[in-house]
Amino acid sequence: MTADLLSLTQWLSPAFPLGSFAYSHGLETTVVQGDVRTASELERWIKDVLQHGAGRVDAILLCQSLKGAEVADLARALAASKERLEESEAQGRAFVETVNAITGAEFAAAPLPVAVGIAARSLSLGxxxxxxxxxxxxxxxxxxxxxxxxxxxxxxxxxxxxxxxxTITDIATAASTAALDDIASAAFGADMAAMQHETQDVRIFKT
Known part of the structure; x- marks a missing residue:
């Protein structure tokens, strides 16, 4: 355990004020439609998003950002829907504001995976x-x-x-050596759910 690992754990903990609890990433629509009703169905849905959707994409963007690449605009362009973009931008903004406040840094706002990658350049972590x-x-x-x-x-x-x-370990390991050209997404059901959520009549979550 190192001070840098503790810092990253703090940044990514539920207690860090990103407002993550308010975002469902389209899962709310999927539950309402009856496609996710059990623990096993939830596991399968999240695993698909990690392996084939935003999880893998975000991991590659984060790793590229950590290595010094400027990928904020690419991250915005890759958002599959209006709400997905708002989710990433709002959490990225909140992340940067809090990290700057506690570290004295002056990081600029960016989509969340990019913001985390930029901030993590100051840490001795791979x-x-x-x-x-x-x-x-x-x-x-x-x-x-x-x-x-x-x-x-x-x-x-x-x-x-x-x-x-x-699954998380495998994706992170692959993303650490992936190039920007390796970015691809095929979690179409999750993307469609996020789009449908934008016009859903009754909503608890923001996305």
Whole structure:
């Protein structure tokens, strides 16, 4: 355990004021439509998003940003819907404001994975570590959405998150050596749910 790892853990913890609890990444629509009703279905949905959708894309953007690439505009262009863009921008803004306040840095606002990558340049941590903790925080938030909205028990939610650990590690490892040309997304159901959420009559979550 190092001070830098503790700092990253703090930045990506549920207590860090990003407002992550207010975002479902389209999962709310999927639950309303009856496509995710159980712990196993939640695990499958999050795993698909991690492997084939925003999880993998964000991990590559984060790793590229950590290495010094300027990818904020690319991250914005890759947002699959208006709400997805707002989700990434709002959380990125909140992340930067809080990191700047506690460290004295002057990081500029950027979409969340890019903002985390830029801030993590100041830490003595490798891309696999940073991407793994980022993806874990992303998956943990979606599990929390499922626990609250399906609803599921807390233990079931933790079982889902634990089952995703190997997937998270694999994606982070691959993203650490991936190039920008390796970015691709095929989580069409999740993307469509995010788009449909924009006009959903009754909504609890922002996305």
């Amino acid at each position: 891309p696999v570590e940073v991407a793994s903790l980022y993806l874990h925080a992303f998956a943990s938030n979606l599990v929390s959405v499922g626990v609250r909205f399906i609803p599921l028990g807390q233990t079931e939610g933790q079982q889902v998150l634990s089952a995703l650990h190997a």
